[in-house]
Amino acid sequence: MTALPVLYSFRRCPYAMRARMALWISGTVCELREVKLSAKPPEMLAASPKGTVPVLVLPDGEVIDESLAIMRWALARHDPEHWLAGDDHALIDLIDGPFKHHLDRYKYPDRYQHEPGIDRIDHRGECLAILSDLNFRLSDRAQLLGERRSLTDIALLPFVRQFASTDRLWFDAQPIPYVQDWLEDHLASPLFRQLWASSRRGRRAMRRCSSGLRRPSPLPPSAGWLSQPLRTCLRERVGRGDGSAAPA
Numbered sequence: 001m002t003a004l005p006v007l008y009s010f011r012r013c014p015y016a017m018r019a020r021m022a023l024w025i026s027g028t029v030c031e032l033r034e035v036k037l038s039a040k041p042p043e044m045l046a047a048s049p050k051g052t053v054p055v056l057v058l059p060d061g062e063v064i065d066e067s068l069a070i071m072r073w074a075l076a077r078h079d080p081e082h083w084l085a086g087d088d089h090a091l092i093d094l095i096d097g098p099f100k101h102h103l104d105r106y107k108y109p110d111r112y113q114h115e116p117g118i119d120r121i122d123h124r125g126e127c128l129a130i131l132s133d134l135n136f137r138l139s140d141r142a143q144l145l146g147e148r149r150s151l152t153d154i155a156l157l158p159f160v161r162q163f164a165s166t167d168r169l170w171f172d173a174q175p176i177p178y179v180q181d182w183l184e185d186h187l188a189s190p191l192f193r194q195l196w197a198s199s200r201r202g203r204r205a206m207r208r209c210s211s212g213l214r215r216p217s218p219l220p221p222s223a224g225w226l227s228q229p230l231r232t233c234l235r236e237r238v239g240r241g242d243g244s245a246a247p248a
Contacts, residue, residue: 075151131179157186
């Protein structure tokens with residue numbers, strides 16, 4: 001059997017989320033290994049000592065351990081929706097840089113208590129200011145760069161989702177209707193829903209295998225993606241997932 005690329009991932013990680021969406025849409029068949037971040041598998045650390053997900057290990061040993069690089073690699077192989085035509089580096093850098101900086105301090109204030117300066121609510125306001133600019137951009141188009149979703153939309157989506165879920169009632173009350181509609185459309189899309197349903201099926205199969213209850217059948221690929229193949233359970237049982245928590 002031809003060896004598959006191995007993707008080390010964590011379901012709730014926004015970086016892993018966007019990489020998986022690009023792999024899915026490109027039809028790239030992978031072996032998915034969900035990791036427990038408190039017990040990272042040694043195989044992953046050997047491949048990428050920085051210890052963050054996602055990490056994609058190719059059959060020839062090449063390692064790609066940045067989410068955007070994984071997205072661009074997958075889409076360079078097959079890009080059926082022409083996502084690469086919408087690769088806006090400046091817009092992605094805005095979300096990966098300033099927005100993510102403020103998002104972390106809004107969502108996880110206890111981690112940054114040692115930092116002087118603005119408080120949690122001020123960080124929320126900085127994020128909202130950036131989303132207000134995106135709201136203006138979306139006022140005359142369905143997606144950030146036009147009428148079709150692109151790499152930029154998918155690269156930003158997990159972080160906007162994470163911001164919204166921190167306090168959904170507050171987020172829904174803000175005057176950014178185009179961003180809110182854009183987010184809801186993506187979360188309701190077949191791409192998003194199928195990918196995370198597949199992830200849940202994979203974790204159930206892995207738990208059955210690891211507990212010895214029965215030998216599950218391999219999961220069928222969907223749109224080219226092999227969500228959690230049986231061999232993940234049978235080979236060394238590395239990268240065991242941490243349960244049923246929903247992405248946050």
